[in-house]
Amino acid sequence: MGRSPCCDKASVKRGPWSEEEDAILRSFVERFGNAGNWIALPHKAGLKRCGKSCRLRWLNYLRPAIRHGGFTDEEDNLILSLYGEMGSKWSVIASKLPGRTDNDVKNYWNTKLKKRYLAAVATEATTPPPPAAGDDDNNPTTQASSQPAPPTLPAPLVNLDAAGLDGAVGDNDELLLHKSEQLYAELMGLIEQQQYSTITAAAVDAATTTTSWSSPSTGTTSPTASSSTDGSSSSSNLPWPAVDVHDSTMMPPLSESSGSSSGLFFGSHAFGSGSFQDLLGSAASFDDVMLSQEMLLASKVLVNMISVLMALTAAIRLDVPAKLWARGANAPFPTGHPNPFVLERLLRLLTSCSVFCEHKGSPRHFALTTGDDES
DNA sequence: AAGGTCATCAACCGCTCCCCC
DNA sequence: TGGGGGAGCGGTTGATGACCT
Incomplete structure (x- = not known):
């Protein structure tokens, strides 16, 4: 029938x-x-x-005004970015590319961009895990904020160094832009992944009633699942606490005024008193976050990481297209709960951004410093 | 030169969505 | 309110040409 x-x-x-x-x-x-x-x-x-x-x-x-073939680098980057953001919504992606059809974009993806995308994923899969807990010498936060030399860091998701960024970095703006687009696409993919992470309703309710943004250090819960050295192994079962990621008090002051440092400034008022630096230091080993059972704290780390990453990737965009910037600022934030695997990946991605900013010599790498440093 | 392999892309298929009766 | 049917979408197929051995 x-x-x-x-x-x-x-x-x-x-x-x-x-x-x-x-x-x-x-x-x-x-x-x-x-x-x-x-x-x-x-x-x-x-x-x-x-x-x-x-x-x-x-x-x-x-149909009139249809364009076939000859995809530009800008279109490539936009497709990669949008794919990371929404997956294979070809009609939506095509609607952002004047003159392109969903069929064209889909074919182009399957024949060209998919390989690039998978190659990046494969590169990521071969990178070593972050250093063990307690290895303070590898703390990316402290080094990024106080040492001019790039720190020893976990392998980046997007292999920036492999693209020849060391050395005459500032001479290749196209490459830098491309890399920032890759970072952005990766970030949006993580956000999407986070949105699909699961948690029981009971755990949500319990955590919601016992946690508070204003006092992160006290808002703890005890996960029933044991901590794992492999952040991806038990992520879907951990009862992460609920956190209202749409709460404006948790959001850094994203602004489109890219020419002004204040527009990209992430001060202590946005993260709580120095919490981002503290958390990033802990999260240099994600296991630390897990073992400490500071689950609410971890939730906020995730949200803050996403915020910082959005701003960072926008900042290192050399031309900071207004539309992309606006999209980054307004992108839907995860309403679920930090998946340990996602959090670990975010940490590594943030590390990539940190290194990238150092390479770029961007004054905006202050985004990795505390608010007090800026004033 | 011929056969094989791979890349490309137009077209098709089957499904879901949504509007209308 | 539910069903029928058209529109739209994403996945897949197959024809074709380029390249390789």
Whole structure:
């Protein structure tokens, strides 16, 4: 029992369209549109084609202002970014690219960009885990804020060094822009992943009633699951506390005034008294966060990391496109709970940003320092 | 030169969404 | 309110050409 087919497949022509058929379809649609019904259009136009086929042919090929091939680097980056943000929503992605069709974008992804994307994932999979807990010499926070030399850090998700960023970094703005786009895409992917992390409703309710943003150090709960040295192993079962990530008091002051340092400033007022630095120091080994059972704290680390990463990736964009910036600032924040795996990855991504800013020589790497340093 | 392999992309298929009756 | 049907979408297929052996 299936639904009836949209057309009689025995009586319609299939396969590539001829120039004559294109001309008939183009002429008809330009005069009458789809006449209110794509299914009926081929009969009215005198075409021996399925209505769906006519629609597809018009939308993907005959429609005016359609561009085929020749994707620019900017389009590549946007597709990568949007894919990381929303996945294979090709129609939505195509709508952001004037003249591009969803079919074109989908094909381009499958034949070109997907390989690049998978290569990045493969590179990430071969990188070593973050250093063990208590290895203060590898604390990225303290070194990024007080030492000019790049610290010894966990391997970045996006291998910036492999792209030749050491040395004459400032000479290759295109590369820098590309890398920042990669970071941004990775970040949006993490946010999406975070949104799908699971937690029981009971744990949510329990945590919500016992935690408070204003006193992070006291808002603790005891997870029933044991801590793991592998952050990804038990993530879906941990009863992370609820945290209202839409609470404006938790948000750093994102601003579009990229020319002003204050617009990218993340002071102690945004994170609580120095909590970001403290947390990042702890999170240099994510296990520390787990073992300390400072679950609420960890929740805030996640949110703050996302905020900082958004600003960082926007800051190191050399031209900071307004639309991208706005998208970063307004992107939906996770409403779930920190998945340890995601948190660990975020830490490493943040590390990448930190190193990147150091390489870039950007004065904005103060984003990794405390608010007190800026005043 | 011929056969094989791979990349590309137009087109198709089947499903879901959503509007209308 | 529920069902029918068109529109739209994402995944997949297949034809074609380029490249390799």
